[in-house]
Amino acid sequence: MAANGALPVVDLAPFLAGDDDKAGGVARATEAVHEACKTHGFFRAVNHGVPPELMARALQLTATFFTLPDEDKDKARPIEGSEAPLPAGYGRHPVNSIDKNEYVIMCDPKLGFNVYPTNPSGFREAVEECFAKLTELGLLVHDILNECMGLPAGFLKDFSGDRSFDFMAALRYFPATEEENSGLSAHEDGSCISFVIQDGVGGLEVLKDGNWVPAEPVDGSIIVNIGDVIQVLSNNKLKSATHRVVRKPVHRHSLAFFFNIRGDKWIEPLPEFTAKVGEAPRYRGFMYKEYQQRRLRDKTHPPSRPEDVHGIQRRCARSPWWTWRLSSPATRAVREACRTHGFFHAVNHGVPAELLAAFFALPGEEKTKLHRSPSAVLTVSGPSLAVAVVIHATHADNSDRVAYKSSPPVSSHSCDQPGATTEAMAAIGALPVVDLAPFLAGDDDKAAGGAARATEAVREACRTHGFFRVVNHGVPTELMARALQLSAAFFSLPDEDKAKARPAEGAEAPLPAGYARQPANSADKNEYVMVFDPKLGFNVYPAEPAGFRSVETQIRTPT
Ligand SMILES: O=C(O)CCC(=O)C(=O)O
Numbered sequence: 001m002a003a004n005g006a007l008p009v010v011d012l013a014p015f016l017a018g019d020d021d022k023a024g025g026v027a028r029a030t031e032a033v034h035e036a037c038k039t040h041g042f043f044r045a046v047n048h049g050v051p052p053e054l055m056a057r058a059l060q061l062t063a064t065f066f067t068l069p070d071e072d073k074d075k076a077r078p079i080e081g082s083e084a085p086l087p088a089g090y091g092r093h094p095v096n097s098i099d100k101n102e103y104v105i106m107c108d109p110k111l112g113f114n115v116y117p118t119n120p121s122g123f124r125e126a127v128e129e130c131f132a133k134l135t136e137l138g139l140l141v142h143d144i145l146n147e148c149m150g151l152p153a154g155f156l157k158d159f160s161g162d163r164s165f166d167f168m169a170a171l172r173y174f175p176a177t178e179e180e181n182s183g184l185s186a187h188e189d190g191s192c193i194s195f196v197i198q199d200g201v202g203g204l205e206v207l208k209d210g211n212w213v214p215a216e217p218v219d220g221s222i223i224v225n226i227g228d229v230i231q232v233l234s235n236n237k238l239k240s241a242t243h244r245v246v247r248k249p250v251h252r253h254s255l256a257f258f259f260n261i262r263g264d265k266w267i268e269p270l271p272e273f274t275a276k277v278g279e280a281p282r283y284r285g286f287m288y289k290e291y292q293q294r295r296l297r298d299k300t301h302p303p304s305r306p307e308d309v310h311g312i313q314r315r316c317a318r319s320p321w322w323t324w325r326l327s328s329p330a331t332r333a334v335r336e337a338c339r340t341h342g343f344f345h346a347v348n349h350g351v352p353a354e355l356l357a358a359f360f361a362l363p364g365e366e367k368t369k370l371h372r373s374p375s376a377v378l379t380v381s382g383p384s385l386a387v388a389v390v391i392h393a394t395h396a397d398n399s400d401r402v403a404y405k406s407s408p409p410v411s412s413h414s415c416d417q418p419g420a421t422t423e424a425m426a427a428i429g430a431l432p433v434v435d436l437a438p439f440l441a442g443d444d445d446k447a448a449g450g451a452a453r454a455t456e457a458v459r460e461a462c463r464t465h466g467f468f469r470v471v472n473h474g475v476p477t478e479l480m481a482r483a484l485q486l487s488a489a490f491f492s493l494p495d496e497d498k499a500k501a502r503p504a505e506g507a508e509a510p511l512p513a514g515y516a517r518q519p520a521n522s523a524d525k526n527e528y529v530m531v532f533d534p535k536l537g538f539n540v541y542p543a544e545p546a547g548f549r550s551v552e553t554q555i556r557t558p559t
């Protein structure tokens with residue numbers, strides 16, 4: 001029984017007993033685990049099958065290793081360029097981290113990646129033995145959770161794949177000082193299941209209903225908690241609880257074992273917790289390996305803002321945003337498209353056609369509000385009035401906000417809706433509009449702040465869209481209309497007439513000035529007249545229609 005406010009205790013003896021003794025004990029213990037996972041996400045396991053003598057020995061040898069001088073500990077640093085899934089070996093929290101601890105990370109010894117301290121002798125044997133015993137315990141708790149989650153027998157075991165992503169950390173936390181006492185900041189584990197073996201110092205705490213519950217040291221017991229993988233698979237039915245380590249006046253040692261899932265596994269809520277029970281998935285899928293890598297980077301390069309730490313809880317309980325940013329095949333495609341084109345067509349984007357129609361039926365100010373919502377906005381791009389979905393994402397390295405612009409196929413979302421006029425486009429914030437009048441105005445108006453405001457508007461547009469619409473720009477509207485009109489007239493001429501304006505062979509123009517068409521095999525279907533600064537003397541102008549040359553010249557000439 002749990003003491004008041006303490007962690008639930010589960011006796012695993014029935015699972016390890018002979019068949020006769022199992023009887024009702026197994027069902028009761030399974031229920032106790034289920035209850036603990038729902039209420040705390042944590043429990044204390046007793047009679048778990050890991051010999052207490054082994055736990056004590058491994059902790060003792062860990063403590064001895066960490067007392068060595070830094071230069072000795074540094075001999076167990078990870079090997080550069082190793083292909084280990086994690087940096088196996090000795091490490092310390094970066095100096096700028098508020099968490100003060102050091103650790104030795106170990107992968108499955110069978111993988112051959114580990115770098116063990118050679119001193120004290122016996123360290124390697126003890127931790128390898130612990131690793132094996134904790135793996136057995138992991139398989140047992142796996143099966144118990146499988147039962148608690150109502151999954152087909154052996155499902156989680158098969159789903160996990162091989163055990164190549166399991167790892168263990170031998171940890172030492174430094175004594176607290178008067179100013180600070182964080183050993184490990186509040187976090188959730190990215191594992192499937194975690195196990196903690198700790199010495200008698202204490203400091204591990206679990207967040208329950210807004211209160212920190214101490215996971216007090218009890219000799220021979222192991223603290224068990226479920227991690228993010230189970231929370232996502234169960235669509236939030238079982239919780240990966242927040243926990244932390246508070247430093248005490250003396251060094252504290254622990255062994256934390258993370259029972260994971262194979263790196264290439266795709267993690268998303270299981271149908272048993274979604275489609276089969278009529279619930280919407282609360283998380284998007286992600287590749288486990290990517291998730292682990294990001295979390296590890298958070299440890300070695302702690303983000304300055306807590307909200308930038310990767311985890312499923314803080315950032316995506318309701319809007320699992322970061323998961324989208326990881327490298328699912330679709331995300332890789334987005335990243336590549338943004339790198340190469342800056343634009344991409346999104347299909348199956350989840351914006352229902354009715355929503356788009358409803359959106360355009362909204363009054364202008366309502367559209368503006370929607371547009372300003374931080375995650376996904378609808379906007380209108382270009383004179384064709386094709387609808388674009390603009391997604392403001394955060395760069396993977398948290399450096400800045402970018403806008404990925406996607407123009408869904410015009411056919412499915414073209415919106416020649418009444419009211420979608422140029423004014424309406426501006427009103428809903430389609431492209432930012434910048435009024436350049438202050439720059440063209442007299443000095444008095446400039447000084448009145450207009451130029452500064454317009455500059456700020458340009459900066460903002462460049463940050464958010466990379467595009468903006470200018471008005472009062474100094475190019476006469478009549479001239480623009482006339483140039484377009486004369487261009488249209490030129491292109492309507494027969495091909496042999498247009499060909500007369502082909503670029504001159506051997507001309508020294510920086511690019512072929514004159515008329516051209518996209519090659520027949522190009523996906524792009526257009527024709528054009530390329531015009532350079534008339535003063536360079538390279539241009540080949542169509543002789544027809546009359547006025548074409550002078551209008552092009554005027555349009556290029558600064559006023
Ligand atoms: O050292 C402990 O008690 C807990 C360690 C832990 O929570 C972790 O490494 O994720």
Ligand SMILES: [Fe+2]
Pocket residue numbers: 187188189194243
């Ligand atoms: Fe943890």
